[in-house]
Amino acid sequence: MKTIRRTWLGIFAAFATLVLAPQEAIAGTVVAVSGPSASQYPVGTQIGDTQRVTLREGDTLTVLHDGRTRTLRGPGTFVLAQRTTQGRNRALAALTTRRSASRARTGAVRGDGEEVTNPNLWYVDVAKSGTICLANGDPVHLWRARTEDAEVYSFARENAAEEPVSLTFPEREMLALWESAVQLREGETYAISSNNSRDVAQVRFVFLQDIPEDAEDLALALIENGCTVQLEQMSAALEGN
Numbered sequence: 001m002k003t004i005r006r007t008w009l010g011i012f013a014a015f016a017t018l019v020l021a022p023q024e025a026i027a028g029t030v031v032a033v034s035g036p037s038a039s040q041y042p043v044g045t046q047i048g049d050t051q052r053v054t055l056r057e058g059d060t061l062t063v064l065h066d067g068r069t070r071t072l073r074g075p076g077t078f079v080l081a082q083r084t085t086q087g088r089n090r091a092l093a094a095l096t097t098r099r100s101a102s103r104a105r106t107g108a109v110r111g112d113g114e115e116v117t118n119p120n121l122w123y124v125d126v127a128k129s130g131t132i133c134l135a136n137g138d139p140v141h142l143w144r145a146r147t148e149d150a151e152v153y154s155f156a157r158e159n160a161a162e163e164p165v166s167l168t169f170p171e172r173e174m175l176a177l178w179e180s181a182v183q184l185r186e187g188e189t190y191a192i193s194s195n196n197s198r199d200v201a202q203v204r205f206v207f208l209q210d211i212p213e214d215a216e217d218l219a220l221a222l223i224e225n226g227c228t229v230q231l232e233q234m235s236a237a238l239e240g241n
Contacts, residue, residue, distance in 0.1 A: 028065035028080055029216045031223075031235045035059035035074065043231070044223040046216075049081035062235055064219050069238040091237045092215055095121050098138055116145040117237075121230050123175065126153055126192050129202040130229035133222055136207040140178035147172050151196050155180075158189040158202075 030045040035058040047053060047063060055061060055074025062071045063080065072078045097120065118125045123143035124132055134140060144151065150171045156164035165180045178184065184205055192201040206225045212218040215238075222231045 028063035031064045032062035053078045095237050131204045131226040133206045133227040142176045147174050156191045
């Protein structure tokens with residue numbers, strides 16, 4: 001009888017320990033990784049604020065937390081809680097605003113060698129291949145980097161019988177609105193080509209029912225849906241700020 005009682009007391013003690021033990025806070029989500037330890041910290045990994053992260057020579061790990069990124073470079077051992085963030089990065093707010101195209105329609109002509117980057121996460125870069133996440137029901141805005149000349153783009157659905165859809169960017173315009181009667185279909189692949197270039201981008205669309213406001217939740221949504229183009233865009237914008 002005493003043995004049974006001790007057994008039950010042990011079970012209750014173990015259960016209480018599990019229930020009452022403080023859960024480690026999540027300090028960030030891995031949004032980019034390269035180097036020998038890439039398989040240990042794949043994109044999407046959540047890291048606790050007191051977790052020890054050990055990196056080897058050549059490792060680079062970018063962690064997103066509270067609208068900011070922190071890049072860790074090996075060799076070395078790091079604890080994310082040793083550095084606190086201060087407020088939400090303004091770059092994230094600008095990047096994720098689902099604004100009217102009329103507010104940022106005309107693009108300045110840039111000099112040779114000057115890099116022009118997509119200013120908004122929800123603009124579809126007509127020159128980049130990959131899966132693109134968009135808000136379901138929102139107008140689809142297409143973006144191009146070079147605006148010196150007018151340019152016509154063709155959109156053709158892979159293995160489809162219908163004719164390609166044409167869309168024109170007027171001179172000095174960086175944005176164009178998808179206004180075709182042909183609806184973009186989720187999960188279908190589209191070939192995007194320009195009359196001024198031989199390059200062809202292959203784009204697939206995913207339409208999200210809800211857009212997370214939290215930076216980490218948004219990053220996880222992009223990761224889960226394979227929208228790596230936007231994840232890289234997001235990481236680069238936050239790291240640059």
